[in-house]
Amino acid sequence: MKPLRTAIIGFGKIAEDQHVPAIAGNPRFELAASVSRQGNGPAPNFTSAEDLLAALPDLDAAAITTPPGPRYEIAKLCIARGLHLLLEKPPCATLGEVEELRRLAEAAGTTLFTTWHAQHNGGVAAAARLLAGQRIATMKIIWHEDVHKWHPGQQWVFDAGGFGVFDPGINAFSVATAILPAPLFVREGTLFYPANAHTPIAAELAFTSPAADGPLSASLDWRKTDGEEWTIEIETADGATLKLLDGGARLLLNGDEVAASGIGEYPDLYARFAQLIDCRESLVDVEPLRLVADSLLVGKRETVEAVTV
Amino acid sequence: MKPLRTAIIGFGKIAEDQHVPAIAGNPRFELAASVSRQGNGPAPNFTSAEDLLAALPDLDAAAITTPPGPRYEIAKLCIARGLHLLLEKPPCATLGEVEELRRLAEAAGTTLFTTWHAQHNGGVAAAARLLAGQRIATMKIIWHEDVHKWHPGQQWVFDAGGFGVFDPGINAFSVATAILPAPLFVREGTLFYPANAHTPIAAELAFTSPAADGPLSASLDWRKTDGEEWTIEIETADGATLKLLDGGARLLLNGDEVAASGIGEYPDLYARFAQLIDCRESLVDVEPLRLVADSLLVGKRETVEAVTV
Numbered sequence: 001m002k003p004l005r006t007a008i009i010g011f012g013k014i015a016e017d018q019h020v021p022a023i024a025g026n027p028r029f030e031l032a033a034s035v036s037r038q039g040n041g042p043a044p045n046f047t048s049a050e051d052l053l054a055a056l057p058d059l060d061a062a063a064i065t066t067p068p069g070p071r072y073e074i075a076k077l078c079i080a081r082g083l084h085l086l087l088e089k090p091p092c093a094t095l096g097e098v099e100e101l102r103r104l105a106e107a108a109g110t111t112l113f114t115t116w117h118a119q120h121n122g123g124v125a126a127a128a129r130l131l132a133g134q135r136i137a138t139m140k141i142i143w144h145e146d147v148h149k150w151h152p153g154q155q156w157v158f159d160a161g162g163f164g165v166f167d168p169g170i171n172a173f174s175v176a177t178a179i180l181p182a183p184l185f186v187r188e189g190t191l192f193y194p195a196n197a198h199t200p201i202a203a204e205l206a207f208t209s210p211a212a213d214g215p216l217s218a219s220l221d222w223r224k225t226d227g228e229e230w231t232i233e234i235e236t237a238d239g240a241t242l243k244l245l246d247g248g249a250r251l252l253l254n255g256d257e258v259a260a261s262g263i264g265e266y267p268d269l270y271a272r273f274a275q276l277i278d279c280r281e282s283l284v285d286v287e288p289l290r291l292v293a294d295s296l297l298v299g300k301r302e303t304v305e306a307v308t309v
Numbered sequence: 310m311k312p313l314r315t316a317i318i319g320f321g322k323i324a325e326d327q328h329v330p331a332i333a334g335n336p337r338f339e340l341a342a343s344v345s346r347q348g349n350g351p352a353p354n355f356t357s358a359e360d361l362l363a364a365l366p367d368l369d370a371a372a373i374t375t376p377p378g379p380r381y382e383i384a385k386l387c388i389a390r391g392l393h394l395l396l397e398k399p400p401c402a403t404l405g406e407v408e409e410l411r412r413l414a415e416a417a418g419t420t421l422f423t424t425w426h427a428q429h430n431g432g433v434a435a436a437a438r439l440l441a442g443q444r445i446a447t448m449k450i451i452w453h454e455d456v457h458k459w460h461p462g463q464q465w466v467f468d469a470g471g472f473g474v475f476d477p478g479i480n481a482f483s484v485a486t487a488i489l490p491a492p493l494f495v496r497e498g499t500l501f502y503p504a505n506a507h508t509p510i511a512a513e514l515a516f517t518s519p520a521a522d523g524p525l526s527a528s529l530d531w532r533k534t535d536g537e538e539w540t541i542e543i544e545t546a547d548g549a550t551l552k553l554l555d556g557g558a559r560l561l562l563n564g565d566e567v568a569a570s571g572i573g574e575y576p577d578l579y580a581r582f583a584q585l586i587d588c589r590e591s592l593v594d595v596e597p598l599r600l601v602a603d604s605l606l607v608g609k610r611e612t613v614e615a616v617t618v
Contacts, residue, residue, distance in 0.1 A: 100492050294602070
């Protein structure tokens with residue numbers, strides 16, 4: 001089978017570290033070109049999606065790895081050209097844009113894949129299987145890290161539309177929605193905004209779910225220089241304890257490690273992309289982004305000290 | 310045909326002023342009971358949805374007119390009992406809850422109608438017909454009023470989940486999405502938060518739309534003691550000017566009044582509810598609520614002076 005000629009649009013760190021090796025490791029894909037404003041991606045490199053599409057009429061697919069702001073306009077151009085699309089997380093700047101892309105891809109008969117890479121970690125599918133049909137007693141999400149370590153110089157994360165602590169937190173939401181046997185709803189919460197920021201640096205949230213009887217919570221905090229962790233801990237009504245560690249990479253069941261399965265986060269993501277294209281299906285999952293939006297709809301706001309990264 | 314035995318759950322001002330007369334004026338409905346925490350609605354009155362459902366096993370439908378916070382739980386009970394549901398705006402506290410109600414109603418085979426009363430104003434349907442298939446040159450939403458006049462004593466509008474100026478502003482969004490020939494996306498904006506509030510008192514927003522070539526904007530402001538107005542002004546690429554006044558009640562085309570049509574806001578809303586029940590259909594429109602959520606996702610935040618209403 002001829003590999004799918006695929007472009008990476010928005011060549012940056014995540015493209016270089018994850019998308020390039022995942023494409024190289026999957027015979028169904030062939031990296032055909034890249035786009036970056038600086039023109040520094042794998043050749044042939046273009047500085048705009050328009051130039052790419054004009055130069056390469058035989059593209060089959062694209063991965064859009066730009067920041068979320070410009071994704072909608074780029075995706076629209078690509079869908080109009082019949083390309084299958086993989087969107088890095090979060091898929092667009094707004095929920096409205098994602099819905100419109102869903103409609104456009106459906107009308108054009110192309111595959112639209114809104115990815116949440118954390119869902120493809122080794123422990124996530126196993127956790128979902130273990131929780132299927134279970135009632136949940138409690139869930140605790142702890143997503144603590146140091147914004148200075150992980151986003152040095154990226155003050156834009158605190159600009160309007162920059163997501164703030166929801167940039168990592170949305171990964172937790174994507175894992176939680178993938179493993180829980182019913183939807184999650186944000187019930188209440190507090191959002192902590194640095195005095196000079198348009199997005200929160202921390203959030204404490206309480207959820208409900210038709211599958212849960214007890215408290216469901218998330219603590220997202222970008223101010224932790226010690227004790228970084230990315231953990232989701234769940235107790236079932238049957239008394240079992242599931243602990244997803246390292247963002248979903250490791251799973252403990254009642255304290256015992258469950259062997260990780262799968263081929264790795266991004267390789268698994270591209271395998272799924274190929275599968276969706278083969279089945280002429282789309283996978284448009286807005287749930288994690290909707291949880292962020294719902295947090296903003298119901299959250300209290302507190303101002304905390306200014307931040308510079 | 311036997312009228313649909315209908316309860317009003319959350320009997321307050323909007324129920325008294327609008328729902329009771331609209332039900333009384335439509336032979337397809339019969340007001341069977343009411344629920345209010347104070348027990349002061351039309352008899353028989355109950356103080357909880359649970360009591361209502363236990364006492365009246367022959368109900369056909371309910372209008373839920375409580376604040377949005379508790380709607381999801383009440384709606385879930387009603388759907389489980391097979392009731393057709395009309396939800397006042399905004400349908401729920403979060404987008405996640407609305408999606409789950411959509412799923413539950415579909416599974417139960419009941420009608421779910423998420424209403425936006427402003428869409429049923431006299432000028433709205435005519436404006437939608439005039440704009441069908443047109444390209445839009447500009448749109449300006451001006452939604453200016455005095456929170457002290459319209460919400461005296463209701464400090465909760467500034468609490469978390471209270472919507473702030475989006476409480477009236479969501480009506481503008483509901484009209485705009487009903488009349489424009491393509492979706493609206495929030496591009497950017499500024500949200501003005503009183504120092505003591507969790508929700509904005511004003512918002513200046515810029516939109517884009519696949520149907521539009523020029524600027525689309527909304528000015529929502531609850532600080533206007535003079536010059537109240539609820540206006541949407543649209544210029545088409547063909548040079549026509551549409552002006553919806555008084556929240557959609559009046560329509561001017563190129564300055565000339567277009568005779569209002571329709572039977573009035575809430576009577577029209579109940580006529581549509583009957584139609585949906587007859588066709589065994591639901592109408593779940595989250596677009597206006599999604600525009601609020603998207604405004605919060607991309608908006609800049611500015612702090613303004615504290616407010617007490």
